[in-house]
Structures are given as structure tokens and as C-alpha cells.
Amino acid sequence: MKKTWLIARHEFSVTIRRLSYILFTVAFPILGALGMVIYVAASYWSGGGATPQDLKIGYVDNTGMFTEFTSGDGAIFILFDTDDVARDALFGGLVSEYFVIPQDYVDTGRIERYTTQRELELPQTTMAYMKDFLLANLLSGEVSEEVLQRAKAPLLPASVRLDPQTGEVVPPENPFAAFILPYAFGLLFMVSLFVTSGFLLQGVSEEKENRLIEILLSSVSARQLMSGKVLGLGAAGLLQIGVWLVTAVVLLSVAPISGLSVPVLAAVFGIIYFILGYLLFGTIWTFIGSIGSTVRESSQWTTVVVMPAIVPIVLIGLFVSNPYHAVFTVLTLFPLTAPITAVMRLSVGALPTWELVLSIIILIASVLGAIWLAARAFRTFLLMYGKRPGLGEIWRCVREG
Numbered sequence: 001m002k003k004t005w006l007i008a009r010h011e012f013s014v015t016i017r018r019l020s021y022i023l024f025t026v027a028f029p030i031l032g033a034l035g036m037v038i039y040v041a042a043s044y045w046s047g048g049g050a051t052p053q054d055l056k057i058g059y060v061d062n063t064g065m066f067t068e069f070t071s072g073d074g075a076i077f078i079l080f081d082t083d084d085v086a087r088d089a090l091f092g093g094l095v096s097e098y099f100v101i102p103q104d105y106v107d108t109g110r111i112e113r114y115t116t117q118r119e120l121e122l123p124q125t126t127m128a129y130m131k132d133f134l135l136a137n138l139l140s141g142e143v144s145e146e147v148l149q150r151a152k153a154p155l156l157p158a159s160v161r162l163d164p165q166t167g168e169v170v171p172p173e174n175p176f177a178a179f180i181l182p183y184a185f186g187l188l189f190m191v192s193l194f195v196t197s198g199f200l201l202q203g204v205s206e207e208k209e210n211r212l213i214e215i216l217l218s219s220v221s222a223r224q225l226m227s228g229k230v231l232g233l234g235a236a237g238l239l240q241i242g243v244w245l246v247t248a249v250v251l252l253s254v255a256p257i258s259g260l261s262v263p264v265l266a267a268v269f270g271i272i273y274f275i276l277g278y279l280l281f282g283t284i285w286t287f288i289g290s291i292g293s294t295v296r297e298s299s300q301w302t303t304v305v306v307m308p309a310i311v312p313i314v315l316i317g318l319f320v321s322n323p324y325h326a327v328f329t330v331l332t333l334f335p336l337t338a339p340i341t342a343v344m345r346l347s348v349g350a351l352p353t354w355e356l357v358l359s360i361i362i363l364i365a366s367v368l369g370a371i372w373l374a375a376r377a378f379r380t381f382l383l384m385y386g387k388r389p390g391l392g393e394i395w396r397c398v399r400e401g
Contacts, residue, residue: 003220007228008235015199015236024195025240028188029247036251055129058086058098063105069136075129090114099130182320182344185266186313188244189274189343194306196237197281200229201302204289223375230282234275241274266346272360277339279367281305287374305336312341323350332359335366 015021055075060083061067070077078095080086086098097115105111111130132152139147162169207216216225245267288301312319312331319328323345331341332351338359345351 004224004228004231007220007225008232011203011229011232012235015196015233016239018199021195021199021236021240024191025243028244029251032247032251036254055126056095057126057129058089058095059133060086060098060100062103063101065106066101066134066137068140069133072129072132072136074125075133077133087114090116097126182323182347183313183316184248185270185347186316186340186344189241189270189277190310190313190340192237192240192244193274193277193281193309193339196233196240196278197285198302199236200233200282201285201289203229203233204286226283226286226375230279230286234278234282237278238271238274241271245270263347263349265349266343269346269356270343273339273342273363276360276363276367280335280339280363280370281309283367283370283374287370308334308336309340311337312344319344323348329355333362335363338363 054071056078057075058078058080059066060080067079070079078089080089080098083100086095086100089095090098097113097117099111099113101111102108111134113130135152220228249267284305285302288305291301312328315327315331318325328341328345331337332345332355342351342356342359346356
């Protein structure tokens with residue numbers, strides 16, 4: 001046990017002094033603070049500008065029906081006698097655009113709109129102004145002012161979301177927060193997991209490639225070596241996550257954006273999931289490092305593990321709209337995707353208790369199984385040079401180890 005802790009302490013001290021580790025650890029606080037400053041500055045400057053002027057839209061009325069309401073909130077409509085006069089006003093900058101109302105408008109509803117701007121689609125704001133203008137004039141004298149206003153805005157929806165577990169009303173959330181929190185949590189945990197596990201893979205592969213592993217195994221057992229490396233690098237990763245979480249709490253506590261905060265459960269269980277996730281990935285990658293002949297070869301094998309793990313990040317669009325989807329239940333229970341998926345769902349309070357408990361149980365069982373399997377073949381493959389073992393040979397070593 002003493003040798004295990006000695007190896008762990010050595011791996012921890014070496015890792016936290018790596019330039020790449022230091023850069024990764026301090027990058028998030030620096031970028032977070034910089035982003036906060038940019039956001040506050042942009043909000044301040046955008047709010048201190050001149051008051052926006054009403055949009056000026058010209059029109060030619062060939063029906064004689066549209067002269068009552070020519071101004072409203074955000075737009076002023078200027079009547080021109082002919083199309084040529086309206087066109088000159090457009091090119092002279094007096095109006096931003098103009099449209100022509102033909103004599104058969106009431107029968108056809110057709111409007112011809114003219115603009116100098118290149119548009120991929122009709123501007124929704126301008127279309128809303130034009131609809132209000134046409135509606136107000138069409139109903140002029142036919143209905144009361146109240147009915148006219150309601151006809152302009154017939155629907156003011158108030159959507160209320162109910163918790164599918166408790167049936168209680170869920171307070172409205174900031175759309176920006178609903179996207180950025182799970183994405184940021186998932187991305188940060190994924191980066192820390194893979195970077196820390198990558199150090200472990202690189203260390204084992206390099207020691208095997210330069211045959212330093214033979215000297216180490218003459219002094220310690222394979223189990224002590226593997227355990228020490230996993231514990232030491234795990235502590236370095238935990239320190240990194242701790243720095244990021246503290247920074248996130250500080251930045252979000254002063255953020256001028258409502259709805260942004262670090263949930264307590266997400267922070268507490270995030271640490272638990274990081275530890276379990278690291279033990280799983282670290283053990284798998286240590287085993288991969290012992291199989292490969294070189295660092296490059298071992299790194300190629302990790303793609304098999306990395307690809308499933310990033311699925312929750314790829315599905316962020318579906319997650320934002322429905323974090324309770326059956327897909328995320330499966331990803332929460334599957335060991336390779338559980339750490340990132342669970343942290344994302346915890347960040348928005350969308351992880352049911354039974355899924356949380358079952359996910360942790362499955363993850364613990366997977367970690368124990370991975371350690372048991374890796375330990376049985378670790379020493380054999382560490383001292384194997386020159387060739388990559390096949391699946392049959394790996395299975396035989398695990399079964400007979």
C-alpha cells in the first residue's frame with residue numbers, strides 16, 4: 001500500500017506541473033471572466049445608444065381604402081400617388097421600402113413589395129408592421145378600438161410547464177441558461193475526464209515504449225503500479241474539476257443573467273460522477289496503454305471509447321427541448337455515457353431519483369468489473385513488445401490471469 005501511495009503522489013506532482021495541465025486548468029477561469037467582461041460591456045454600450053427611429057415604409061394605394069391608419073408602434077407609412085414617385089423616394093433614401101396595393105386587393109390579397117436589399121426570406125418584423133397597417137385600415141369604422149387591437153394581437157400565450165415527476169408547476173427558465181448550463185457542464189467534464197485519462201494512457205504507453213516499465217515492475221507489482229497511477233492522476237483531475245466548479249460558482253453569482261447558477265446537486269453528484277467516470281475511463285485507457293506497442297497505436301484504440309462518450313454533447317439540441325427523452329434515460333444508464341449525460345441532466349434538474357441511483361450502481365459495478373479485468377491482464381501485456389495481441393489472446397489472458 002505504501003508503494004501505491006508513493007506512485008500516486010509522484011504521478012500527482014508530475015501531472016500538476018505539466019504545462020498542458022496548467023493551461024487547461026486556468027483557461028476556463030480566464031475565458032469565463034473575459035466572456036463576462038465582454039457581455040457586460042456589450043450590454044452597456046448597446047443600451048446607451050441613440051433611441052431607434054421608426055421604420056419608414058412607403059406605399060401606393062390604388063383602392064383608396066388605406067388612408068386612416070398610417071403610423072403605429074415602430075413604423076410610419078407614407079402614401080405616394082404613383083409607383084414612380086415611390087420608387088424615387090426609395091432610391092433617395094426617404095423610405096426603406098415600399099409596396100403597391102392593387103385595385104383588386106380585396107379579392108386577391110396580393111401585395112407587390114419593392115426593396116433594394118438582398119433578402120433570403122421576407123423580414124418578419126416588416127411583415128408584421130404591414131399586416132397591422134392593412135388590418136387597421138380594413139376594419140376602420142367596422143369594429144371598436146378594443147376589438148381592433150385584439151385582432152392585431154389575437155394570441156398572447158402563457159405556457160406553463162409541469163414537472164413530469166411531481167406534477168407541480170416548474171418556474172419559467174432562461175432559454176440561454178437552459179442551453180448553456182448543460183452544454184458547459186457536459187463539455188467541461190468531458191474535457192477533464194479525457195485529458196486526465198489521456199495523461200494516464202500517455203504515461204503507461206511511454207513507459208512501455210522506452211522499457212522503463214521493466215525497471216518499475218522489478219520494484220512494485222503490476223497492481224500497485226496501476227492503482228498508483230490511477231489514484232494520482234485521478235486526484236489531479238479532481239483538483240482541476242474543483243477549480244472549475246469554484247470558478248463557475250463565483251462567475252455565475254455575479255453574472256448579470258437571470259437563471260444562471262450552479263445547482264447544488266449538480267456540483268455534489270458531479271464530483272461523484274467525475275470520480276466514477278475517471279476510474280472507468282482511466283482503467284480502460286490504462287489497459288489500452290498496456291496493449292499498444294507505441295503511444296500512437298494506443299491513442300488510436302481510444303477512439304472506440306471516446307466516440308460513445310461524446311454522444312450526449314452531439315445530442316445537445318434534443319436535450320434542450322426534451323431532457324426526459326428515452327434516449328437520455330438510456331445514455332444515463334450506459335456506463336460510457338453516464339457521467340456526462342447525468343451531469344448535463346443534473347444541471348437542469350431533469351434527472352429522476354431512480355435513474356440517478358440506478359446509474360451510480362451500474363457505474364460502480366462497471367468500474368469494479370473494469371478494474372478486475374484490467375488487473376488480470378495488465379502485467380502480461382506490459383511486458384509484451386513487438387506485436388499487438390489479438391482479441392482471442394486478450395480474452396485468454398483475462399480468463400487465465
